[in-house]
Amino acid sequence: MRLAEALLHALKERGAGAVFGIPGDFALPFFKVMEETRILPLHTLSHEPAVGFAADGAARIGSTLGVAAVTYGAGALNMVNPIAAAFVEKSPVVVVSGAPGRHEGASGLMIHHQGKTLDSQFRIYQEITCAQARLDDPATAPAEIARVLGACKAWSQPVYLELPRDMVSAEVSAVGADPVLAVDDAAVAAAAEEVLARLKAAKAPVLMVCAEVRRHGLESKVAELAQRLGVPVVTTFMGRGLLSAAPTPPLGTYLGVAGDPEITRLVEESDGLFMLGAILCDTNFSISKEKIDMRRSIHAADRRVTLGYHSYADIPLDRLVDALLARLPVSTRTGTNRGQEAPTGLNPDDGPIHPMDIARAVNDLARMSGPMPIASDIGDCLFTAMDMLDDGLMAPGVYAGMGFGVPAGMGAQAVTGRRMLIVVGDGAFQMTGWELGNCRKLGLDPIVVVFNNTSWEMLRTFQPESGFNDLDDWRFAEMAAAMGGDGVRVTTRGALRDALAKAHATRGRFQLIEAMIPRGVLSDTLARFVAGTKRTHTPQPGG
Known part of the structure; x- marks a missing residue:
């Protein structure tokens, strides 16, 4: 061929x-x-x-x-x-x-x-x-x-x-099977046994799950692993939403000083923190209240298992999970973890829209109609998405580059047929939001919520004195019809609720909700994240 x-x-x-x-x-x-x-x-x-x-x-x-x-x-x-x-x-x-x-x-x-x-x-x-x-x-x-x-x-x-x-047209033979990467079964077994021994010896073991679990399609197996281990489970920032439907769902998401103080204490005081598929990056770990002691932690990612001062190379994550499951008895335990609570109960009045109002509106809809998969851009839309009920969340949480949300959501719907909820700030929408004009020819109808505060607001929180963070008001909703969709601009909580309900009920065209948010108003999570970042990154006297 x-x-x-x-x-x-x-x-x-x-x-x-x-x-x-x-x-x-x-x-x-x-x-x-x-x-x-x-x-x-x-x-x-x-x-x-x-x-x-x-x-x-x-x-x-x-x-x-x-x-x-x-x-x-x-x-x-x-x-x-x-x-x-x-x-x-x-x-x-x-x-x-x-x-x-x-x-x-x-x-x-x-x-x-x-x-x-x-x-x-x-x-x-x-x-x-x-x-x-x-x-x-x-x-x-x-x-x-x-x-x-x-x-x-x-x-x-x-x-x-x-x-x-x-x-392109050169004649070739068919592509054969992928080369088999060497894996030492004895090394996998030894790694699994040492992981379990370390967890058993720990007084306060914790399982932390992150992005690689989803990338390798291991969520159901890791949910079973969490149930059999019987230890507290949390996610990283990049692992938000993992195991949410498991019999023992995560307690919540570890965000250091920006998150739930109980989860922060649980993770940072653990003498047996098992980080499964965790990306070691600043968005996951830089705002820790107390620096996590890697010498007491277990890290399995990048085809390597590291325990304290030594590591096992060439250990695929799926093989490790299988080996752990093979050594643990089946458990019917349920309900030990309370699961992450989501804010609900939007007050549909004439008050201005805050980011947390968007989370409540999405969650109220999800309670009635079921959660949607969410594609989020970077910015306060992502920190707000941390409080949204979702059927899978994707976001550029490590690289933190703008422009991901709209095209990623379109790509996800194109290959699965599942309708996507896309949350994006006005700055990122200026970059790639115009790709929505391709939805008509591709047969896509995502719901897009634009957090519009006419500002690069997340950057302003770190450097509030700079005027270059101001953005012009492009009135995105008015452009939706020309691109083949429906658009509405909302300024109140009541209008937001109605717009979201109408968008959910309308199929066949993309739905753009331009939610106007006052400058300087942040989600609760971003406000804590910014405060924590400033506190942990500000040089101390004599330091």
Whole structure:
């Protein structure tokens, strides 16, 4: 078969549900094959950053491969930011970039879209992907595809495939199975036994779950593990929403000084903190009231299990969880953990809208109609989402880059058919909100709530004296109709409740609710986060 067909079949066999992309001359032959064969649906968007975010959202919601296809240079280099975010947040996105033909660089002329050299793009992507290949040899291309896609699945991180335009129709064999990564069964067993021994010996063990649990599709198994262990369970900031439907749901989310003081005490005083799939980053741990002692902790992530001063390499998270379950008796214990309480009971009066009012409105609707999966951008919308009932939450909580919410939510709905709730600030909406104009052709109808305070408000909280945080009022709701959706601007709690109910009842068109929020008003969680960050990062006298 043709190389492009072999690649598309390999992606589909490994769980990819669609390709998101923008064509360009170096990628046109590949796009033509996608259009002709329909092996995977092709969804085109308007700007390459949105392509990367959409593929990321598709990967996160399905715990499977997301695919982004772009052209060389102007396309792929425009997508570096969302792929960097996917890399640090463990999202398995496959980047397929068109490229100049194998002999096009021989003329001595610089190729259009080229950076410093023809290889500059490849070297840049080496920094933000876990495996790469240039598919310039029909004899080796199938094995290279298998190697790279296998790494994408094993590490749950982006990978990069460069496809020269004169190779698209090259005849190749089918792509075989992924290479088997070496795993020492004895090492897995030893790691599991030591983890259990450490937890048994601890006076105050705690299980903390984070993003890798969802990335590897382990939520149901980890829910069973939590039940059998019988220890308190919490999530990290990036793990918010995990295990919410488990028999013993998490007590809540660890946010250090910004969170529930009881959860903070529980985590920071634990002598057996088991961090399962946890990303060690500042948004998860930098505002700890007391620094977590890693010497007394267990950390399983990145195919490694670390206990105190030593570690086991090449231990996949799924194999570790299976080994732990095999050594624990089945338990029917339920109800030990109280689960996280969500604010409800919006007062639908004529008062101004605060972020927590949006959380209450969403939760009131969820109590009646069931929670929706949520795609959140960064900013106070994300801190407010921490208090929303959800059927899965995705957000750029580690990388903390703006622009994720709208295209990620669109990508998630495109591959699952599940209607998404998207929460986004006005600053991030200015970046990628216009991708909603593609909902009509893609058959998508998300509900989008824009937190509009005409400000980069989260930045203002750290530097309130600066006027550059002021944004103009673009009146987003008025633009929705021209883009194929319905829009409404609300300024009161009563209008917010009615708009959300109407949006939920209306299908077939995207629904945009522009919630006007006074400047300077923050969600409770963000206010605590900012205060905690300032307190923990301010140099002390004599320090």
